[in-house]
């Protein structure tokens with residue numbers, strides 16, 4: 001978490017209002033934050049979780065892994081909610097039922113997990129209804145029971161799902177089906193998700209009504225003034241100040257991307273003494289910042305690709321402008337579109353590129369093209 005979260009005040013306020021509304025029995029649309037790598041989606045999600053904690057909303061953070069294990073993590077998050085609710089008196093009447101549903105969901109969808117060990121009576125166990133083998137049905141049933149129990153306890157449940165683009169199609173569909181049902185029943189459950197831009201299209205492909213369930217909010221680089229704050233504010237408590245032209249150069253060099261700002265400022269911080277940072281200090285650290293970004297941010301992603309995929313990425317970077325068409329990539333590689341399409345799909349799945357609205361492709365990592373030009377002789 002950055003020491004100072006710049007430029008996201010309105011988004012955090014709006015998230016708090018949603019949480020408050022749900023807590024007071026009103027409907028509020030769930031949210032999907034989408035944007036490139038390093039723009040600050042995860043830290044925003046963390047800030048939303050802090051708001052949820054302050055409002056005493058029950059909240060769990062889930063991070064989907066690249067192989068799509070959302071179901072498993074949903075099962076353990078739900079178990080955790082059941083455990084929290086079980087401590088409340090008002091849950092008594094609902095508890096057996098929600099426990100049994102959660103337990104059979106866990107048993108069906110998460111065979112390795114044995115975390116749910118609350119006392120169960122036999123009747124509740126035999127009445128277990130989830131576990132039909134249909135993920136959408138089972139998750140709906142689980143969230144409905146959880147939601148009813150939460151409502152009885154005057155509690156709100158908030159799922160925060162990061163890297164949601166890695167969810168498998170049927171998982172995404174199940175979440176949407178379940179959320180659709182819980183909102184019809186006006187149950188106090190809300191989702192905040194974060195993911196790469198492809199989630200916009202994936203969600204729409206899975207359910208035509210995705211925009212009724214979720215508000216899709218684009219998270220972009222910071223405005224110039226917010227970027228300046230991200231530079232200045234964290235240094236203040238240490239009695240360190242930046243000259244105006246030093247700030248302006250950082251903002252220009254980083255184009256307001258939070259991850260780049262952070263790397264540049266930490267490089268300057270390590271390599272400069274004194275309580276004033278000048279434009280010369282900044283200029284003297286640009287190359288070193290790029291070296292660190294190449295090593296830590298870009299290269300790890302590039303190295304996760306096969307030789308052919310790397311060639312594809314290099315061909316993209318060699319295109320005159322981005323986003324580019326697959327036809328131009330094929331031309332740069334001297335191959336046919338049909339021959340390179342599988343690499344496009346693989347790179348999308350790995351989260352390195354995405355299809356823009358017009359069907360062109362672009363990098364999910366800002367300035368990946370500049371990195372390839374710097375280091376791979378594109």
Ligand SMILES: Nc1ncnc2c1ncn2[C@@H]1O[C@H](COP(=O)(O)OP(=O)(O)O)[C@@H](O)[C@H]1O
Pocket residue numbers: 001002004005006007008035036037038039040041042043044230258259260262
């Ligand atoms: N609004 C912000 N103000 C200051 N620093 C930020 C902000 N957003 C992100 N950062 C910093 O940038 C880095 C990348 O943020 P992160 O949330 O991991 O990006 P994403 O999840 O979009 O890839 C983090 O280390 C974080 O500290």
Ligand SMILES: [Mg+2]
Pocket residue numbers: 041042043162
């Ligand atoms: Mg993230």
